Every structure is written in structure tokens, then in C-alpha cells.
Amino acid sequence: MNTEVWSVLWLSLQVSGVAVLISSLIGIPVGVWIGLRKFKAKPFVVGVVQTGMALPPVVVGLLLYLLLSRSGPLGELGWLFSPPAMVMAQVALALPFVIGITMLAVTAVPAELQWQLCAIGASRLQAQWEVVREARAGILFAVATALGRSLSEVGAVWLVGGNIEGHTRVMTTAIVLETGKGNFSLALTLGGTLLLVALAINLVIVRYQGRVWP
Amino acid sequence: MSYESSYAIRDLRKVVSESFCLKVDALEVARGETLGIVGPTGAGKSTLLRLMSGLDPQFLGTIDALGQAVCGNVPIECLRRIATVPQRPMLLSNSVGYNVEYGLRVRGGGAAGGRTNAILNRLGLHWLARQNAHTLSGGQAQLTAIARALVCEPDVLLLDEPTAHLDPANVKLVEELIDEQKARTGMTIVWATHNLFQARRVASRMALLLDGELIEVDDCKTFFEGPADRRVTDFVEGRMVY
Secondary structure: OOHHHHHHHHHHHHHHHHHHHHHHHHHHHHHHHHHHOOOOOHHHHHHHHHHHHOOOHHHHHHHHHHHHOOOOOOHHHOOOOOHHHHHHHHHHHHHHHHHHHHHHHHHOOOHHHHHHHHOOOOOHHHHHHHHHHHOHHHHHHHHHHHHHHHHHOOHHHHHHHOOOOOOOOOHHHHHHHHHHOOOHHHHHHHHHHHHHHHHHHHHHHHHHHHHHOO | OOOOEEEEEEEEEEEEEOOEEEEEEEEEEEOOOEEEEEOOOOOOHHHHHHHHOOOOOOOEEEEEEOOEEOOOOOOHHHHOOEEEEOOOOOOOOOEHHHHHHHHHHHOOOOOOHHHHHHHHHHOOOHHHOOOEHHHOOHHHHHHHHHHHHHOOOOOEEEEEOOOOOOOHHHHHHHHHHHHHHHHHHOOEEEEEEOOHHHHHHHOOEEEEEEOOEEEEEEEHHHHHHOOOOHHHHHHHOOOOOO
């Protein structure tokens, strides 16, 4: 592979890595909080989160485009057609998955466990921490899903990134471009590379998940 | 805080469902005694133990546990003097050793290796210490739950059918271990069981719960040989009580 492909791959990993990191830092605590709490509006909140999972990438891209365009409310940031805008788009798409799956993983831990831990001396906070630890395989799955969503995303990053060579071109937008130009072999090479990278990262995640399974 | 009784319960009412309400007009448990609570399935034994653990403040009436009124948030220092062995223990997906030491860790004392190992050895769990607790059989999980409560050396031990899934040899082992710890630490025990033979072996006083209602509390001899309430006689003699 030539240096151009490497730079495209490197930018893809940087953008998706930062997006997954931000999504996890926000989404895991929020998902844990929703999963552990009982409140009246919970069904509505869960519904909103699940709707977020169905967000069409091009719609997210369009909204961010309007927000970041020069006349938009965030236009002063000057982020349109730059990697930060692509990160924003990927966070918007990955965050509902991190929140939703984390919430589900925490909810799947029986409430009785928390009570039993308190019944041998754990404080509420200590017991809740153990509940989160019990849910860690599911939480890692949430991170893996966010990574998959980010790495494979094309519509939103194209709209807000612009697919500018050497600046905002990532693997997925490059694949679309090369396919359009009829360079199928290069497009396939890029696609295969993207898949291999995703596989390698997921194997690391699965390896860690494996440690928490009996 | 000084106190005479481990528990003083008055006019306790706990509505569990539309058709079930736990009613205990008066119950005292003296320090250092073993109170056996018997009754058929669904009589309210587990509900009563949960309330006695101090972790459920949703009830009417009063419960004083170790001189502390159970209402709202009971201080953690008080709760940590009580340990419960539940009927269906749930263990963390970590090693058996970690599970047994958990109560000590959360108290900030770290892992008291000596005490933990002694209990694991005594219960025949030492060879499973590094094994994931989720791979244990029902009986082994129950022994682990008993070990994790005993290792904390609580002032009050609440036992909810702790030997239900154990073979006779392990039942004997558990009874002996609890008896030894009681002799050493003077802990109070409330032991809920279906098994009248076991109740007779371990308890100094007995209580019968029927359909959510505390029928009678007496010393063992009176309870088994001359109870005041006819329903106790019927239950002890194995006749239909409903």
C-alpha cells in the first residue's frame, strides 16, 4: 500500500478512535445511571435512546452541516470540512449505541445481587460498582459496537468532512470515491484493510471480554 | 449504643402484595440467642429476614436492630454488624476467594487471608478458591455464601434456609461451624428453615410464621412439646395447618 492509503487509514483510526473515546466517556456513565435508576420517565428516555440508534447517518450529517456551516450557530468554530466535524458526526451516531447497550447490560444484572452485597456490608455505591463490573462484558460490547458504527460510517463524515484528499479523506469515503472512479481493485483493497483493522481491534476487545466470562 | 436485645419489633406490617401482608405484633431477639423461624413456603420468613437486615425501610411499625431504629437510611456501621445468607445466593463473577473476602474488602479491612483460608478449608472450598464462582454447583455456591457471611464475624447472622441445597454431611459441617463461631463471638442468629429437625438442633427459641402472621414464639421445649396455639401443634406434628 502506498503512503496515501496509510494516511487515509491513519486518519480513519484517529477520527473513529477519538469518537469512540468521547462516546464511551459520555455514554457509559449515562447508560449506567439510566440502568441503575428507577424513575417515571425511564420508558420515555429508553425510547429516545433507542430511536437514537436508528438515526440515519445522512440526516446527522445534514444537521451537523447546517450547525457548522458559516451561517450556522456553530459556524464560528470553523470545523466544517475538518476532522473535528467528522468526530462530532461519529459521536452523534455512536453515542446512542453506547448508552443503550450499557444500559441493557447493567439492567441485565439481577437487582437481587445488589441487595445481597449490601446484606454483607457493601454500601449502596460499592454494590452498584460491583453491578457495573458484572456488566463489563456487555459494556465492552457497547464500545465494540460504537467502534464498528464509527469505522463503517460514510454518509455523515462525507457531508461534514467533504472527503478532501490529505485532509478529511477516510477509508469509507475513499472506498466510495474509488468505486465511483471504477478503481474496484483499490476499493476492495481499502475495504479489506478496513475489515482487517476492525477485526484486529475486536479480537483485542473479545480477548478482554473472555477474561470476564466464566 | 447500649442495648439489651438484638431486635425489638413492634406492630410490624409489610404489604408484599394484594393478597399477602406480613404481620408481627411483637418479637424480641435477645443478644447471643439463636431464634429459629419455621413455617411453610410463602409464610413470610424471607420477608421478615429482609426487614431484619435493615435494608428495607418500607414497612409500618418499628424495628430496632442492635439498638438502632430501622427507618430511612440506617447507618452503614450498624448494617455492617448484620450479615445475611440468602436462600438463593448470588455470587460475583470472580473467584470464590474474592467472593468470600468481599465483605471484608468493603469494610476497608482488606483481605484477611488467614480467616478466609480457615473458613474455606473448614467448608472444603479451599481447592475452589481460585475458580470462578459462576462455575460452582448449587451446594458449593451456598457454602460460599455462608463463608462470605461468616468471615465478616457479624454481631447478627440472618440465615434464610442456608442449608437447603446441601447434603447431610455439609449440613452438619455448616451447623458445627456456625455453632463454633457463635460460641467464640457471641453473635445473635435468626435461622429460618423448613426443617423442624434442624430448627430443634440449632435454635434456643422458636417462632412459627403462617400466612404472614407470627403465630407463637416460645422456647424450644414449649414450642415442640406444649405450645399455646393449636396451629403450632399441628405444624410440628406435620398435620395440615391451613
